[in-house]
Amino acid sequence: MARTSTPVVAGWFTGAGEDFRLLGTECPACSSVFFPREDGMCRNPGCACDDLVEVPLSRRGRVWSYTDARYRPPAPYVSDPELPWEPRALVAVELAAERIVVLGQAALGVSVSDLDIGMEVEVVAGVLDEEGDEDTGTAWTTWHWRPTGVTA
Amino acid sequence: MTRDVAVLGAGMHPWGKWGRGFVEYGVAAARAALEEAGADWRDVDSVVGADTVRAGYPGYVAGATFAKALGWQGARVTSVYAACASGAQAISTARAQILAGLADVVLVVGADAAPKGFFRPAGGDRPDDPDWLRFRVLGATNPAYFGLYARRRMALHGDTLEDFAQVKVKNAASGALNPNARYRSPVSADDVAASAVVADPLRLLDICATSDGGAALVLSSMEYARRHGAASPVRIRAVSTVTPSYPNTVLDLPDIATDSAVGKEPEGPGFRGSIARAAYEEAGIGPEDLSLAEVYDLSTALELQWYEDLGLCAAGEAAKLLREGATAPGGRIPVNPSGGLASFGEAVPAQAIAQVCELTWQLRGTTGARQVAGARVGLTANQGLFGHGSSVVAVR
Missing domain, CATH: 3.40.47.10 (Thiolase/Chalcone synthase)
Incomplete structure (x- = not known):
């Protein structure tokens, strides 16, 4: 047995390995893309469409900017107070086809010194935090950005 | 009328x-x-x-x-x-x-x-609240967004950490003269460089406190x-409280992503620029008419961003304006003569009012050692979460 993998937010991503993708929605009338997904009306003020469809986002994009959290973020971020805080890089990534910038944590082990603006990164599945014991607990899954030049 | x-x-x-x-x-x-x-x-x-x-x-x-x-x-x-x-x-x-x-x-x-x-969201599980989600899913505090903007300026415009530090040095020198400020000691560039990194590339003394x-x-x-x-x-001649225009292509607090620009081409000066533009239009003035400005320096790098969004200089030239001393006391357009958020720390619902208090006292000429000589026209600028921002023009 292992912890049950559960998305930290339902419907924001799908798949595993090479097939892992962020999920947004698209307006069939004006082509606007929404992430996090917009399931009601299109937010383009010149568009009256209210029938958005789910769409996977591009796997790869380029770094718009990046930073990191040198101090433990407050709740509801979950981290083990017993362990020393390890700085975590955050990456804002521009997806060319969707013309959108999506923020995410960098993959584990990627630090700000590994990143540059304009660098190509890809979305990968990751674990945000785990709770409960090895057999019955939950692993909360999320998306991470990883430089495509890195193999791991 | x-x-x-x-x-x-x-x-x-x-x-x-x-x-x-x-x-x-x-x-x-x-x-x-x-x-x-x-x-x-x-x-x-x-x-x-x-x-x-x-x-x-x-x-x-x-x-x-x-x-x-x-x-x-x-x-x-x-x-x-x-x-x-x-x-x-x-x-x-x-x-x-x-x-x-x-x-x-x-x-x-x-x-x-x-x-x-750090400011944090209100308690309870609220997965429909973007402010809750950015903490839960990303651990993205307010300084994380300030770090993103600062790094982007460095890459796009060549701003340096020394430029950011000089904003703090300037504002701390003014704050030292303000009895209402929380921090009233001069700060050196070395002090900034010696403070801990909070959100790369920004250090503790680049980021405003909570007060x-x-x-x-x-x-x-x-x-x-x-x-x-x-x-x-x-x-008070103008109060601008405009919202952004779709698509908003800058990653604003507390969002996890920008709007997509696929369905509609971005137009106009961006959100912060539009806040200022509405204030200028309502007051019938332009940036050249300002005696002083009080801007929301949540971080040192954001103060530089405001110079450009207010039209005090062209895009990318804020650090040059700072280095020339134009925004320092005695310069062409002093910015944050109160000491700014760098010297106050943010007391959220009071802060935009405090900016107008400073304009009032500057325009009356009663601020003593931090007085901007001959002040006639002042402007405030501010931005917050969820598409909020403001700019107030006051005149004498």
Whole structure:
């Protein structure tokens, strides 16, 4: 047995390995893309469409900017107070086809010194935090950005 | 017909970490503003409170909370919340009531008691709340966004960490002269460089603290001001509280992603630029007319961003403007002569009101050692979460 993998937010991503993708929605009338997904009306003020469809986002994009959290973020971020805080890089990534910038944590082990603006990164599945014991607990899954030049 | 309203009085409770309740700070600021105005609380027709989300129900109904603490006297009451722009929306509401003839004298009050450390979302699981989600899913604090903007400026415009540090040095020097500021010691570039990195590339001294504080204004119609002996009061000429235009292509707090630009081409100057543009248009002035500006320096790098968004210089030239000393005391357009958020720390609902207090005192020429010589026109600029921002123009 292992912890049950559960998305930290339902419907924001799908798949595993090479097939892992962020999920947004698209307006069939004006082509606007929404992430996090917009399931009601299109937010383009010149568009009256209210029938958005789910769409996977591009796997790869380029770094718009990046930073990191040198101090433990407050709740509801979950981290083990017993362990020393390890700085975590955050990456804002521009997806060319969707013309959108999506923020995410960098993959584990990627630090700000590994990143540059304009660098190509890809979305990968990751674990945000785990709770409960090895057999019955939950692993909360999320998306991470990883430089495509890195193999791991 | 004039669209000006008069500033009869301004008041503050000093910023700090006092460990008391927000009501006390707000009442102290209100009494100071009333005293400066020479007005009795019972003469106030309307009270507008800027809300705090950190004090339970009394914070959500700040207008009534302050009115009760000052002693119920029957005034019309309004409470507004607009994140960091709450104070400006309170001013906007007061001004609209005055210009509509609904009130002659309006008291505007904002105050906060801030927690130690990062601002955090209210408690409870709220997966429909973007502010909750950015903490839960990303651990993205406010300084994380400031770090993203700063790094982007460095890559796009060649800003350096030394440039950012010099913003702090400039603002700390002004704050040292301001009795209402929380931090009143000069800071050197070495001090900034020696402080801990919070959100790469920004260090502790690049980022504004969270503070306790209170600020208040007594506003009136121009006719009331004249009737009561204020022949040439400071006047508020514009209050901009515009929202962004779709698609908003900058990653603003507390969002996890920008709007997509696929369905509609971005137009105009971007959100911050549009806030300033609306204020300039309403006041019938341009950046060249400003004597001073009070901008929302949540981080040192954001102050530089505002120079460009306010049109004080072209895009990418903010660091050059800073290096030339144009925005320092005695420069062509001093920015944050109060010391800014760098010297105050943010007391959210009070901060945009405090910016207008500083304009008022600068335009009256009563700020002593930090006075901008011959100040005639001042502008504030501010941005907060969820598409809120503000800009106020005051003239003498």
